[in-house]
Amino acid sequence: MADERLTTTDRFRKGLDEFLGTTGAGLEEVVNTKAFGDILSQVTGNLVAVSRISGETLDLVIRNARLAGRKDVAELGRQLGRTEDKLEAVLALVEDLQSDLRAAREENAALRGEAAENPAPARKSTARKSSTED
Known part of the structure; x- marks a missing residue:
C-alpha cells in the first residue's frame, strides 16, 4: 500500500x-x-x-x-555591412550637397533681390567692327 x-x-x-x-x-x-x-x-x-x-x-x-550555409550567410552579412557603410557615406555626401545647394540658392535669391532693388544702368551696346570693314 x-x-x-x-x-x-x-x-x-x-x-x-x-x-x-x-x-x-x-x-x-x-x-x-x-x-x-x-x-x-x-x-x-x-x-x-x-x-x-x-x-x-x-x-x-x-x-x-x-x-545558403553558415559560411554563406556570414559572408553575406559582412558584404551587407560594407554596403551599409558605403551607403551611409553616400547619404552623408548627398546631405552635404543638399545643404550647399540650399545655401547657393539662398545666396542667388538674395542677389536677385538686391538687383531688383538697385537696377544696374543699361549698358551701351558696342558693336565690333569686323575685320573686313577696314
Missing part, C-alpha cells in the same frame, strides 16, 4: 538506490581501473569526431542542395 502513494520519481530513486546498493562495490572497482579511463577517453574522442563529421556532412549536404 505504501508503494502506491509513491510518485514515479520516488519509485525511480528507490530502484536506483537498490541497484547501486547491490552493484555499487563492483562498479567502483571497474571505474577505478586504468582501462575504464582509457575506454572513457576513447569514447569521448569518438563522440567529438562523430560530431565534427556530422557537422561537415550537413554543411556538404546543404552546399550540394544549393542552399
